[in-house]
Amino acid sequence: MSINFSARKFSARKIEHMKALSDDRGVIAAAAMDQRGSLQKSIAAAKGISEDEVSDEMMREFKTAVSSVLTPHASAILLDTEWGLEAAEARAEETGLLLCYEKTGYDNSQPGRRAELLPDLSVQRLADFEADAVKVLLFYTPFEDAVVNDEKHAFVERVGAECLANDIPFFLEFIGYDPKGGDEKGLKFAKRKPAIVIGGMQEFSKEEYHVDVLKVEIPVNLAYAKGSPVYTGQTAYTKGQALEAYREAAEVALRPFIYLSAGVSNDQFTESLHWAAEAGVDFSGVLCGRATWKDGIPVYAEKGIAALEDWLEKDGVRNIGAVNDCLKRAKPWWTIYGAQGPGDLLG
Numbered sequence: 001m002s003i004n005f006s007a008r009k010f011s012a013r014k015i016e017h018m019k020a021l022s023d024d025r026g027v028i029a030a031a032a033m034d035q036r037g038s039l040q041k042s043i044a045a046a047k048g049i050s051e052d053e054v055s056d057e058m059m060r061e062f063k064t065a066v067s068s069v070l071t072p073h074a075s076a077i078l079l080d081t082e083w084g085l086e087a088a089e090a091r092a093e094e095t096g097l098l099l100c101y102e103k104t105g106y107d108n109s110q111p112g113r114r115a116e117l118l119p120d121l122s123v124q125r126l127a128d129f130e131a132d133a134v135k136v137l138l139f140y141t142p143f144e145d146a147v148v149n150d151e152k153h154a155f156v157e158r159v160g161a162e163c164l165a166n167d168i169p170f171f172l173e174f175i176g177y178d179p180k181g182g183d184e185k186g187l188k189f190a191k192r193k194p195a196i197v198i199g200g201m202q203e204f205s206k207e208e209y210h211v212d213v214l215k216v217e218i219p220v221n222l223a224y225a226k227g228s229p230v231y232t233g234q235t236a237y238t239k240g241q242a243l244e245a246y247r248e249a250a251e252v253a254l255r256p257f258i259y260l261s262a263g264v265s266n267d268q269f270t271e272s273l274h275w276a277a278e279a280g281v282d283f284s285g286v287l288c289g290r291a292t293w294k295d296g297i298p299v300y301a302e303k304g305i306a307a308l309e310d311w312l313e314k315d316g317v318r319n320i321g322a323v324n325d326c327l328k329r330a331k332p333w334w335t336i337y338g339a340q341g342p343g344d345l346l347g
Contacts, residue, residue, distance in 0.1 A: 009347025021096035026332025032289030046301030112148035113139035142199030160210030173215035205254035246279035261291035273326035
């Protein structure tokens with residue numbers, strides 16, 4: 001799908017940032033290493049220690065190893081400012097940088113999984129760290145209470161306005177959930193997932209949010225898609241229905257969108273991308289984290305940093321290569337506006 005791009009213009013500075021984040025084709029082939037709380041938990045579990053015993057040094061050296069080894073194969077990397085600034089320095093020279101703005105996790109003192117921004121950051125400060133884009137993660141479902149979602153809409157509006165004022169791209173990641181606390185890996189949620197993803201893509205394509213790139217979940221859970229290699233035997237959708245869900249989600253997107261791996265295996269994520277290509281959707285790349293490097297966590301826990309680096313050089317590079325191979329049918333980010341190149345959007 002393409003839209004009339006006459007009303008959508010980019011400054012020269014923002015176009016340069018977007019070019020820094022994408023490859024020569026205009027496709028975003030980005031790695032993600034902004035995990036914080038989840039990474040602490042995983043390292044602690046693999047080492048058999050408490051989360052409090054996972055030191056700052058462990059977090060920094062893991063992130064730095066991932067960045068150093070994998071960014072030569074990525075157009076950009078997503079990092080955090082809490083433990084990721086050394087990793088940012090270690091990235092390959094031509095690799096773009098996204099920095100996250102939100103606290104890890106969500107506010108669990110009240111219903112609704114509300115996001116919170118890091119109190120010592122601003123978009124200006126992220127720009128001072130030489131970020132090419134600001135990323136915010138939001139837990140979102142159109143089936144949440146309207147008052148809660150109104151607060152979330154206002155939250156995104158504020159971040160979008162701040163990014164607009166600082167002339168820096170805004171990447172919005174939204175993750176679906178069940179407001180009633182159901183199993184989000186189960187069959188019931190899988191059946192509802194297409195509507196959740198479609199609702200989020202439709203909402204945050206609106207101009208008032210000033211989102212430049214939507215970072216979205218695969219709109220189906222392949223474990224419940226008949227015909228998938230990871231099919232469990234319980235059916236939420238046939239393959240035809242799953243492919244149609246991809247198309248319906250893409251149809252409502254009025255912004256470039258890229259897929260996130262959401263913690264699934266590399267094999268499942270690459271299969272999801274093959275289905276996206278088969279569905280014929282114009283996605284503009286990926287921002288892939290754990291599917292690339294998570295199997296290196298026990299290696300690091302048991303054998304240390306040198307063993308992790310060796311694992312990344314072999315298995316990590318192979319994993320990111322498998323993802324990159326799936327991007328051959330991805331479309332440049334500017335094509336959703338009907339542009340032939342980024343220069344057409346200069347305003």
